[in-house]
Amino acid sequence: MKSLKNHISLIIALFTVLFSVQIYVGVDRTIAAYETHLKNDYSIIVVANKSLTEPEFKAMHSLIERSEAISVDQVLQRLQGEMSKKNLDLLRITLPKFYRLYLNRFPTPEEITKLQKRLQSNAAIQRVEGYSQTHDTVYKLMLLFKDVVQIFSIAIAAVTSLLILKEMRLWQFQHADRMSIMALFGAPVWLRSAVLFRLAIVDAIIATIILCLAFFMIDQYGWMDVLLHTVGIDVQLFDFLGDSLRSLLIALGVSILLTLTIVIGHQEEE
């Protein structure tokens, strides 16, 4: 029971570190997925007085991924009853060409402005519609969300650091006697500290397992998944292999660093 208490304190501290890191990673992934979602839905309408090919559009700006000509046939069909065939043919020839441009990533408002200017500088292009108003609102919301998450993560990291510092002092106090006694009988530093390192490694593994289980449950069965699906985002919040490995490395790094601090800071009893 006493041993369990010793373990729980560090496991909670390590779990908090891992949780905040994983939350940050999860939010980052969600935002990236949302950006992709927006990018797929986002396009720029271009009106040109002559036909333009996809390579021509691509040459205008590196953001342009592909272009798609908008057919005017539907509009002309509606006018069939009201206009003669000759006038319709004339209209077909004189009508400008409409294109929808898709981008290779979600642009910033500045990039949209630059892109619009670049397109408008082409003599063949008469008009560019970038829906900048909608774009700005969504993007500003996204940036705000990112900032909130960052502040939240920093706050968690600060609180966790205090927890770890407290735990560190407790460990130092708990193990100082034993380490001093072992030193009096000539135990080398690694042997004196072996118990601490073992404790730290075991706790790091346990904290990682708990985190993996928690995020696996959230990812597979949680309300988060449902919520994200309703806003059209399909994202894997927890990559079992990659995230587990990263979490384990972080947990081991933090706990071993903690142990090293204790070992180095230990003053031998005189």
Place this chain on the structure above:
Amino acid sequence: MDKVIIADNLSLSYKEFESIISKATFSIDAGSFVFITGASGSGKSTLLKSFYGAIEPRAGSLIVGGVKMNRISTSKLNFLRRHIGIVFQDYKLIKEWTIEKNVMLPLIISGYTKDVSGSQVEKLLGHVKLIHQSGKYPPELSGGEQQRVAMARALAHNPILILADEPTGNLDDYSSQVIWNLLEGANTQLKTTIIVVTHHIPDGLNVPYKHFHIELGNIHEVA
């Protein structure tokens, strides 16, 4: 006869200008039984600490077991301590470890196998009459029993030198007698050098001994 401790103009102090031991020159023969006495605060324990490297000489030189203690490296100090057994007045047992594991500590540090350690520990716990308590933890034992455990631990690795700081200071007569018998036995049978810091030399010892007395920072041998 070989010398296990050689002190030459040895000065010890905790603060720069306050010498506790001042320019002491003496030597202790290997295999001898030595008492160091002196009033409280005279520097007996400080001198003993210098023998196991817990305090460095301020001036002069000190050689213990052939190892120079001035500016000794950690690895050399660890090596030396593996050949010394120490008994403290406050026992210094590891509370989270069983009696058996506490006695085993020097053997674990010296890298003995479990079989060798196990039989050695069993023999020693038999000598200190605590074989039936081997699975208990130090706080479950009386002060006298704890000191007997500490004594068994000090003997476990057959050290060349045993340093004892007031080993029977707080003990009942029975435990005191067990401790003295063990120290005598180690000295006569194993030729282990014994250095005991005490206020009072016990009566009825069956071994010849030397007596050093500390007074006002000076050490002199009492004839």
